[in-house]
Amino acid sequence: MPTRTIPRRVLVLTVAALAALPTATLTAPAQAASATPAAAPPTASAATAAPVRFVDLPDTAxxxxxxxxxxTFxxxxDTPTDQTIAPQVLVESPPTGPFLSPSDIRLEQLGGDGHWRALRLGSQTGTLYTGLIPAKxxxxxxxxxxxxxxxxxxxSSARGTVEPRIAIYA
Known part of the structure; x- marks a missing residue:
């Protein structure tokens, strides 16, 4: 039986998108059909909806x-309408390892007040990433x-690639 490899970036995207959905949305029981009209089942709000696509920006070592x-990115x-977006920084480990850990790097963001604030990094399959929802x-x-x-x-042994991107929401 042939095996299929899922690229790390796709796996991280999927995990990040699923983490953004409330647990109730993923585990809500099915609605039984009835003869009387019923209200539509609840859906994830715009605040927790998953991104519809990502725009990859130039990466660096x-x-x-x-x-x-x-x-800086x-x-x-360039669209005719407003977009809900979230910037995200991925730090990819080398394909052959060793995998990076959040303790290997410190990532800070320059705030509007001119001060740096530390960002928490998630880790999934060798990829470190910043959260999306707080950045929307x-x-x-x-x-x-x-x-x-x-x-x-x-x-000093940490190696990888810094890959900024923009999440686009519907």
Whole structure:
């Protein structure tokens, strides 16, 4: 029987999307059919809906000199309507390992007040990632989002690729 490999990025996307859904949505019992009209079953709200697609931004090698490095990326909404989006940073381990751990790097985001704030990193199958739901914003048509992060490798043996992306919601 042939085996099929699921790319790590697809697996992380699936896990992140499923984690965004409330448990009740995933385990709600089926509604029985009845002769009288009933209200539609509850659905996930826009606040917890999964992204419909991702826009990958240029990636870079994970710096290995243990010094803080700025990473800035931009995304422009060229659509005629406003978009609900969420920036996300993935740090991919090398395909042959060793897998990165959240304790291998420190990732900070530059806030609107000019201060850096540390971001928690999730970990799934060798990929570190920032959360999506806390990062959601509405980007108006024709506007550009600029995000600035600071990444510091804490262990000299850590290797990988920094892959920023934008999650697009319906």
């Amino acid at each position: 994970l710096p290995t000199d243990r010094a803080p490095h700025r990473i 931009m995304y422009r909404n 914003i509405v980007l108006h048509s024709g506007h550009t989002l600029t995000e600035t992060y600071r990444i510091t490798v804490l262990h």
